[in-house]
Amino acid sequence: MPLELVTLRCLSDNYAYLLHGDAGTVLVDAPEALPILTELEARGWSLDAILLTHHHDDHIQAVPEIVAATGARVIGASADAHRLPDLDLRVAPGEPLELLGEPVAVIEVSGHTVGHVAFHFPQSRMAFTADSLMAMGCGRLFEGDAPMMWDSLQRLAALPDDTLICSGHDYCAGNGAFALSVDPENDALKDRLRRIAEAESPCAPATLAEERATNPFLRAAALAAGLDMADAPPAEVFARLRAMKDAF
Incomplete structure (x- = not known):
């Protein structure tokens, strides 16, 4: 049976996630203690572990308070350990990991930072x-370059289409506006933006299939001609798109 997923808004635009099953509860990233501890108490869940994706403060700053309140162990990437809170378990891409009775794949996704991982x-x-x-x-x-991020996105794009992509922020207004500016005839994108505008629920997670259909950074090949880059490798189109988004 799939694990239960709870999406929590933290700070101004962060997401944290609680995963719960018969074997316990895991938190992914720790931006802010109060909403996380409040949700755990409301559901009567104890917290077994905290998974950390990367070292930026808005993903790790609540670790000490949450650990003090729950005793949860902290798990993060070996390559980023020197910039993370004290880790009880260091993991690396390709190494076996099991949590909540399930195998967990640690995926190298450097680009935003070096040493960033996905679970x-x-x-x-x-x-x-x-x-x-x-x-x-x-x-x-911030730390990696466009080829590095492109490779990371390709690793994630290789996952099954029905995979829920649980991302770290609600940047949907800006991301959606940029996506529409470079992909204006995309009906799937227009429909997604309409549904987000009408909903009160978080705009993440979404399936990988939906990201493939609406995320310009996964659609480099489809958008190349519109950028006068029809003959360019997709990685170069991605780099152009990322630079355009930075200036958007």
Whole structure:
């Protein structure tokens, strides 16, 4: 049976996620303690572990308070350990990991930062991508470069279409506006933006199939001609799109 997923808004535009099953509860990223601890108490759940995707403060700053309140162990990437809170378990892409009775794949998604990882729960069909693949967008390239991020996105794009992409922020207004500016005839994108405008629920997660259909950073090949880059490799089109988004 798939794990139960709870999406929590934190700070001004962050998402944190609780995963719950018979074997316990796991938190993905820790932007703000109060909404997370409040939700745990309301549901009567104890917290077993915190998964950290990358070292930026708005994803890790609540770890000490949450650990103090719950005793949860902290899990993060070996490559990023020197910039993360104290880790109880260091993991690396390709190494075996099991949580809540499921295997978990650790995926290298550097680009936004170097050492950023995503966590894929294949049995429950969920991937926690934080600031790599985002709803209708991708993270800014603060530490990595465009080829690095392109490779990361291709690893995520290889997951099954029904995978829920659980990203780290609600940047949907800006991401959606940019997507529409470079892909104005995309009916799937227009429909997604309409549904987001009408909904009170978070704009993430969304299926990978929906991201494929509406996210310009996964549609580099389809958008190349409109950018006068019909003969360019998709990675170069992606780099152009990322630069355009930075200036948007």
